[in-house]
Amino acid sequence: MSAYAELEEHFGKAGRLGDAIGMxxxxxxxxxxxGGAEARSEQIATLRVIHHELQTDPKLGELFEKARDEAGLSAWQIANREEMFRQYTHATAVPSDLVSRLSRKGAQTxxxxxxxxxxxxxxxxxxHLAETLELVRETARIKGEALGLKPYDALLDQYEPGGSSETIDAIFDDLAGFLPEFLEAVLAHQAEQPEPVMPVGDFSVERQEKVARRLMETLGFDFEHGRLDTSHHPFCGGVPDDVRLTTFYAPDGFLKGMMGVLHETGHALYERGLPAEWRYQxxxxxxxxxVHESQSLLVEMQACRSRAFASFVAPMYRDAFAGTGDAWEVENxxxxxxxxxxxxxxxDADEVTYPAHVILRYRLEKAMLAGELEVVDLPEAWRAGMKELLGIEPPDDRDGCxxxxxxxxxxxxxxxxxxLGAMTAAQLFAAADRALDDLDGQLARGEFGGLMxxxxxQIHAKGSLLSTEALLTEATGEALNPRYFKEHLRRRYLPEG
Amino acid sequence: MSAYAELEEHFGKAGRLGDAIGMxxxxxxxxxxxGGAEARSEQIATLRVIHHELQTDPKLGELFEKARDEAGLSAWQIANREEMFRQYTHATAVPSDLVSRLSRKGAQTxxxxxxxxxxxxxxxxxxHLAETLELVRETARIKGEALGLKPYDALLDQYEPGGSSETIDAIFDDLAGFLPEFLEAVLAHQAEQPEPVMPVGDFSVERQEKVARRLMETLGFDFEHGRLDTSHHPFCGGVPDDVRLTTFYAPDGFLKGMMGVLHETGHALYERGLPAEWRYQxxxxxxxxxVHESQSLLVEMQACRSRAFASFVAPMYRDAFAGTGDAWEVENxxxxxxxxxxxxxxxDADEVTYPAHVILRYRLEKAMLAGELEVVDLPEAWRAGMKELLGIEPPDDRDGCxxxxxxxxxxxxxxxxxxLGAMTAAQLFAAADRALDDLDGQLARGEFGGLMxxxxxQIHAKGSLLSTEALLTEATGEALNPRYFKEHLRRRYLPEG
Incomplete structure (x- = not known):
């Protein structure tokens, strides 16, 4: 067996084990x-230890050495090998003592x-937070050395492989320069419009669930390969062939539950569309x-909060929730x-103000990691940032930092x-709009086949073959460009501007 | 760390992993x-391979050697070590090639x-069945040698540790001598009684589930540590701190669903009552x-098909299922x-005829394993056995062998x-009846605290500390004695006999 083939077998085992943990x-x-919580945490901890043992198996170093020189690998195999190596480096870089100290301290904090x-x-x-941060700093420093990355980028790489704070700085600075003034304009524009009225109807769980399932089917979700359930916070879990998504049905309204379902269905369709021939790798x-968040926001924000989709869904909602009155009209x-x-x-933020919340947190966590901001000074820095980016200040730390x-x-x-996901969604939606015939009309008819x-x-079937940047460039013609997100916001929230 | 402590750690890991598989x-x-079936079988297969690797870890042989000589172990620790060794012997005895051939052939058959x-x-x-049997014979022979047991007893030991076909032969021969004539008498007695009338009511799933949960609570089931769901065949799964039992609600009647729940709750209470300080070991x-079956049958057959419990449950059933008429009377x-x-x-058999079905299968499988019965002769042997033990012959093999x-x-x-479980249940119930004050009266009031x-x-808290025989002897004063089961049947089915 070639070294590469052996790596595939090994990581396939880890992948299947990871799927079991997901379930x-x-x-x-x-x-x-x-009452099952303690036993469950024992089960998961045991599987995670085994998973970690697999990812740090001493034989892997030599296999990677050999596999690096093996000829005849396809582009997918090479990308797979590099992704394995990235995971291996993350798993082996940090001494297990530090890993467990951070894990314990984090749980306590x-x-x-x-x-x-x-x-x-x-x-x-x-x-407690300061101690946790100290351990994170040490972790970031060690991972950064192993990966040849700046400490912050080494942390970022765990969630956003190949991501760079330099790029993010530029994009977020651009957005931060745009948002405050834009927000003023949107609020002024909104003040001139009729007040939105909350529709009234029968929002029983049974009705909400029925509508949720119908929305999922509209989007192309296959219930032979997944489920819809409820949980305190909506999420998308399970595995690609059995995607389990959840939502939460408020007793006094339907929108939160339905938007939650649409958002999670975006995640779910990404998982379902991952390349089956590379399952577990x-x-x-x-x-x-x-990219994952781009798929949920593409569905929730780009497609399903559009006026086009509103015109499709408003009568469906009205009938399904036995609604009457003007509040169920499309425009309202x-x-x-x-x-x-x-x-x-x-x-709870809307799509205009959400990025401001994120930019604030990004700047603060970067400063804390670099030692430029002490934990004790966090509340003050938070208030200042909120004031600057959103124009309001939290009255307390509970709803602040x-x-x-x-x-x-x-x-x-x-x-x-x-x-980054919200901006990627806007850029992808714009590209899909260029590629497809009358996307707006399709959404107005509840047709998602074209878009999805x-x-x-462009995205789902490519798994992790390409870097995030290359993936987006292949799909849209350019790397992430905040222009599309800003244009989207302008079009939707300042239609006359 | 002592060798024993190392064994505990190792088998604890296997135990937690086994629990994850159970979930x-x-x-x-x-x-x-x-659509999730294939992915799930991949997950489970991977975990089972890891579980098997743990149970056959090359370091275990030496650890058992050392642990055998370690002083100061408690009775629980010694029993634990022996139980580990038994599992290890089962896991290592058979060449992995034979294991996988049997597994593949079995799946195909x-x-x-x-x-x-x-x-x-x-x-x-x-x-196909003949080929499977050939592989089972080989497995039984090899396991028998490793365990110092007869081939059949080596198979039995997988489900009934320490069980012996010699003992079973004696007990089953006794029962087989009793049953046919007893069955004749019961049927004659029944013929003189009024025909039972099936009660009519509203057997919607909602009502059935509500009653099922109420029955479980009556038995002492704690829903903080378990669930009730539905599946095609009722079963009890999950783990001791999170016992998941299921039943099946027929649309046209309630008894099967409710008796299923009672049966599985018996299993569940056993799991819940296992010694928490030895969890995962x-x-x-x-x-x-x-013993497991004794706990389900104790609840279902001994307690909950008694006239005493019927007098408690009949009015509850009638109210819960909106029943009217005489069919809901206790006697009916x-x-x-x-x-x-x-x-x-x-x-589908009742508790009088069920043992005859089992004795037939036991005799036939023993004969096939010993090479005394060929697979091609199975249908004929089946018909002869049915005739002898039950007095009827199947019209075809579908409902025969x-x-x-x-x-x-x-x-x-x-x-x-x-x-064995049914007989153990009768013997345990008789002992509980002697030990408790007015058990019949307790059941008639729906009180299960005393019995459970x-x-x-006597049983649950002792886990696997004792052999099955010692466990029963400690609880009832003697080893398994078919007398109690026969007395129970006589009392219930030939009340005037």
Whole structure:
């Protein structure tokens, strides 16, 4: 057997094991009774240890050496080998002692955070967060050396392979220069429009679920290869051949639940469309978090908050939820779905203000990692950043710098992928619009075959064959360019501007 | 670290991994869409390979050598070590080539069986079954040598550790001498009683599920540590801290679904009651299949088909299913629940005729393993056995020797555990009845605390500390004695006899 073939077998085993872990996580969030938590964490921890043993197997170093010189590998095989090597480098770079110290400290900080946030007590959290950060800094430094990357980029690489803070800086600075003034203009424009009215109807779980399934089918979701369930926070889990997505049905409204389903279906269709012939191999997996988020936001934001889709879905919603009255008219529903507000909380933000939340976090986490911002100074820096980017200041830390879970367990380098995803979605949608005949008309008829077919070919089927930049360039003709996102926002939110 | 401690760590890892596999099987039977089957079998196969690698790790031989001489081990630790060694011996005895040949051939035979059974075509099945049997014979011979057991007992040991065909022969011969004549008497007695009338009501799934959950709560099931779902065949899966049981709700009746729930709850309570301090260790697991079946049959047959429980449950059923009329009276419901019939199919058999089905299969599989019965002669031997033990003959092989899946993938040595379980249940129930104050009255009030508390102490909490025989002797004062089962049958089915 060639060294490459041996690597494939080895990583295929790790891939299947990783899929099993994914299923156990899905169950934990959807089906598991509370009393099963401890046993589940034992199961998952055991599988993760075995997974880590596979990824750091001492024989791999030599196999990579040999495989590097093997001739006759296809482009897919070469990309697969490089992706394996990237995973191997991440897994082996950091001493296991540091890995477990960060894991323990992160779990502790997260626990402290839960109660400290409830009590709005940043002082109680600060020393724990500082310790966590110290361990993240050490991890980033070591990974950076192993990967030949700047410390921040080494963290970023875990979620966004090949991503660079230099590129992100330029893109986010561009956007940060645009957003505050744009937001003012949008709010002024909105003030001149009729107030959106929340539609009233029968939003029982049964009705919502029925509509959710119908939306998924409209998008092309195949229930022979997946499920829809509920969980506290919507997510997309499972495995490519059995994609499990969830949403949350509010008792007093349908939009959050439905938009959640549309968003997660975007993720799910990406997973379903990954190249089946590379199943379980690193090259067969999704490219990275920004591309993944681009697929969910393409469906949710680009396609399904469009006026075209609103005209398709408004009568369907009205019938399905037994609604009556003007609030169910297309124009009002569209206004509801595209309402913009300055708000404190990222997860509730609309697509205009969301990037400002992300840019703030990106800048702060970079500064903290570089040692340019101390944890004790975080609340003040947060308020200043909110003021600058969003024009409001949080009244407390609970809804300020303590609102997100990410930093607590040491997850730095993840935040930027949300907004990179939003911008990628805009650029991909613009390219699809150029390539397809009357995309707007298709969406107005609830036809997604064209859009998702194009996306399947251009993005889904390519797995991790190309770098994120090359993938986007092949699909759209250029690397990520904030222009498309800004144009999209202008068109949707300042139609007369 | 002592060799024993190292063994504990190693088998603990295998135990957690085994639990993860259990969860994936549960999901496969309850939640998984059809299109997820291939991916799931890949996940499970990968975990099973890793599990097998753990159980056959080359370092184990030496660890067992050392641990054998280590002083100061507690009785639990010694039992744990011996149980580990038993598992290790089973896992290492058979060459992996033979394991995989049997696994492949078994899967193929099972596939042929599905269509051959549908077509009532034993001739098509026979050569495949014969090949499977040949591989089972070889396996049994090799395992027997490794374990110092007769070939049949080596197979039995996989499901019923320490079980012996010599003991079973004596017990089953005793029962086989009793049953045919007893069955005649029961049928004659029944003929003099009023015909049972099937109660009519609203058997919607919603109602059935509500009652099922109420029955489970009555038995002491804790929904913080488990779930109830549906599957094609009822089963009890999951793990001790998160027991997942299922049933099947027929659209036209409630009894099958409810008795299924009661049966599986018996299994579930055993799992829940296993010693938490030995979680993931072999000694912390259930003792074997006959004890497991004793717990389900104790609940279903001994407790819940009693007249006492019928008097508690009849009015509850009537109200819950919106029933009216005399068919919901206690006496009629009890007659329905204890109806005896000569029937062809084991899984539909009542508790009087069930042992006859099992004894037939036990005798035939022993004869086939010993080479005393050829596969081609199986249909004839089956008919003769049915005639002798049950007084009827199957009109075809579909409902004759082709009705069960067990032999198809090479599962021999399992069948006797069903009836050993039934007899164990009777003996345990008799002992509990002696130990408890007015058990009948408790059941008539729907109180299970006494019975299940006694069972928890005597059986559940002991895990695999003792041999099956010692466990039963400690709990009841003697080894398995068919007397209790026969007395139970006489009392219930020939009340005036």
């Amino acid at each position: 156990l996580y899905w169950d934990m969030a959807t089906m598991m009774p509370a 997260e626990m402290v955070w839960r109660s400290a946030r409830a009590d709005n007590d940043f002082a109680r959290l600060a020393p 690193p090259v067969g997996a999704a490219r990275g978090m920004s 529903l569209y206004r509801v779905m595209t309402r913009v507000e300055r708000s404190l909380i990222r997860v 303590m609102q997100d879970i990410h930093w607590m367990d040491g997850t730095l380098g993840y935040f930027p992928t949300y907004t 077919g194009w996306m399947g070919e | 994936l099987y549960w999901d496969m039977a309850t939640m998984m869409p059809a 099972e596939m042929v069986w599905r269509s051959a059974r549908a077509d009532n075509d034993f001739a098509r099945l026979a050569p 072999p000694v912390g697991a259930a003792r074997g299949m006959s 419901l009890y007659r329905v629940m204890t109806r005896v019939e000569r029937s062809l199919i084991r899984v 082709m009705q069960d899946i067990h032999w198809m993938d090479g599962t021999l040595g399992y069948f006797p555990t069903y009836t 508390g006694w069972m928890g102490e």
